[in-house]
Amino acid sequence: MSHHITDHELIEKIKKGDQASFTILVNRHKNYALTIAKRIVLVQEDAEEIAHDAFVKAYTSLGSFKYESKFTTWFYRIVVNMAISRGRKKKLDVIEISEGHSDFVGDSGTAELDTKDRNYYLNLAISRLSQDDRLIITLYYLDELDMEEVAAISGFDKNNLKVKLHRARKRLGEILKVIMPTELESVVH
Template identity: 30%
Template sequence: MDAIVKRIIKQVKKGDHNAFGEIVELYKDKVYHISYRMLGNKQEAEDVAQEAFIRAFTNIDRFEINRKFSTWLYRIATNLAIDRLRKKRPDYYLDAEIAGTEGLTMYSQLAANEELPDEKVVSIETQQGIQQEILNLPPKYRSAIILKYIQELSLKEISEILELPVATVKTRIHRGREALRKRLRNG
């Protein structure tokens, strides 16, 4: 795939702007998933993914063709998501109690598409709990955990995306895991 991507990037650098659409098609799902896991919000993830592609397109001349494009693109998306997290704190949480009610939360107001068996409910609640706890991690640990365990990238790739030494990445993954473990035990 790297050879295909390099060929497309060379076309874009020569002025064939339509060729960038092929890049978007190749990476749109991965970029969206990274953004979503970082932000936990569909709309914001779509915005960040779109912005990542815009930034990649406008800065394509800065991209070094002998490097791995996906690493460069994921770094852009991760940095944009972290910037968004720093600028904005959520106005509400789905598990926050609704004022004037006895124990009702925003979760209880979400419509269900179908009745789910007990086991599936437990599984979904566990996944939501883990996702929520990932969202509660500081951004530096959150990005490392998401890139390692959800995107399944190597330590070297994560190191390049976050522009950190591999040892620092290992430390952040370890500390992020420990923080998750503690939060999930106490939750």
């Protein structure tokens, strides 16, 4: 039943004091909120705190929610702002990775990575991008949001977002070339 009710309907119930509706809303959006926060701050524990705090802030701010946009756009903007704020307060160590690629070579002498490994190295490459680039790549490619939603959540000008996305994708490609050049070459050709 909870899948058939819209976020806007849940918000109306929450405003009338229905705590169960807030639980449904949290369960519906917690994984995505955590993903966005983690892409920005890179630390699981910090991302969990940010997601929790964002839900608390959203709950206390539901009175200011305007039904002109999706709840997700409004809420994920809260997550992004909180994560960026946390990131400014805390310096992150950059993970250095070895340039040796012998682990990637299978018995046949060619690079072989399974889906799990590819995802690992893709996430590692994404983690090496700037905060803005990680956010844009995550929202557009991994979460498959349209440009308008990415602009609303990220706060970037919609007209400039395509350029930022193109540059972020290019930087991601350069990082992937360093991390896994043989595998990347086999995927491209």
